[in-house]
Amino acid sequence: MQIQPVKAGLFGRPLSKSLSPDIFAIFARLAGAKISYELRDVPPDQLAGAIDGARAEGWSGFNVTIPYKTKVCAMLNLTDPAVKASGAVNTVRFGRAGLEGLNTDARALLDALSGCGYDAAGKTAAVFGAGGAAASAGWALGRAAAASVTFCARNPEAAASLAARLSFAFPRTVFSAAPFEAPGGKPDMFINATPLGMYAPGRPPCAPGPGDLAVDMAYAAGGAAFAAASAAAGARVVDGLELLVRQAALALKFWSGLPAGDIVKFTDEALGLLRKQIKQGDIK
Numbered sequence: 001m002q003i004q005p006v007k008a009g010l011f012g013r014p015l016s017k018s019l020s021p022d023i024f025a026i027f028a029r030l031a032g033a034k035i036s037y038e039l040r041d042v043p044p045d046q047l048a049g050a051i052d053g054a055r056a057e058g059w060s061g062f063n064v065t066i067p068y069k070t071k072v073c074a075m076l077n078l079t080d081p082a083v084k085a086s087g088a089v090n091t092v093r094f095g096r097a098g099l100e101g102l103n104t105d106a107r108a109l110l111d112a113l114s115g116c117g118y119d120a121a122g123k124t125a126a127v128f129g130a131g132g133a134a135a136s137a138g139w140a141l142g143r144a145a146a147a148s149v150t151f152c153a154r155n156p157e158a159a160a161s162l163a164a165r166l167s168f169a170f171p172r173t174v175f176s177a178a179p180f181e182a183p184g185g186k187p188d189m190f191i192n193a194t195p196l197g198m199y200a201p202g203r204p205p206c207a208p209g210p211g212d213l214a215v216d217m218a219y220a221a222g223g224a225a226f227a228a229a230s231a232a233a234g235a236r237v238v239d240g241l242e243l244l245v246r247q248a249a250l251a252l253k254f255w256s257g258l259p260a261g262d263i264v265k266f267t268d269e270a271l272g273l274l275r276k277q278i279k280q281g282d283i284k
Helices: 020-031 044-056 071-075 081-086 104-115 132-143 156-169 225-232 240-256 260-280
Strands: 006-012 035-041 061-064 091-095 098-102 124-128 148-153 174-179 189-192 213-216 236-238
Touching: 006 044, 006 240, 020 035, 020 240, 020 260, 044 071, 061 240, 071 098, 081 098, 081 104, 081 132, 081 156, 091 240, 098 240, 104 132, 104 236, 104 240, 124 132, 132 148, 132 156, 132 189, 148 156, 156 174, 189 225, 213 225, 225 236, 240 260
Parallel strands: 006 035, 006 061, 124 148, 124 189, 148 174, 189 213, 213 236
Antiparallel strands: 061 091, 091 098
């Protein structure tokens, strides 16, 4: 496995809970490559300048998290279909075309569903949130041919706008908006696409049980509340740590040319090492 040196980082606010530097340190050891990764807490009025500064410092690219996944889209010169349809980006590189964007959150969710043998086709889903993470989840479910996706959000306008955007991209999936409360009916899937469990206490107002799938896009070294409660109730769970490692591996491939054939093995090894380090108390 040959990986070129990579210099990258994460732009967002807040960043105090981010485990991304730990993930890329594990990647560096596994690949035997030089990978540096920084966290940059950037105020909204300094985002463009921070991106220009990273380019000047020789960065290969950067990740984007809350609250900039949508804002950075307007700065891109080249995007992938997930970015175009969802209006959210989380991985950017300094390419020949300028800023080139990729939504590795969406692809990480698709990979995770495939990895656990879950077929979302024809299924119903409740997605809590209406921001960049929710948009990525909605795109992945549309791509997977889910029957319906309901965005349960505190911001009804944002949820309705997101549902309309994705309805245009995936006309066979019914997208809708609902209040931030337990959804009506009985969805097959529940996805936490809010900061609850990571940057805010608590979990979405729902209770997945046996036969359900719960996906937590929030993560915490000690385990996020939604994922833990869902697992305890007997639901199948995809946690935020798995999604974090999967999207980070896809970002590394985007920046460095990590061979596609190595991506699954590389991701699985890194996730195993991350969980081991957390269990040992090396990462808190």
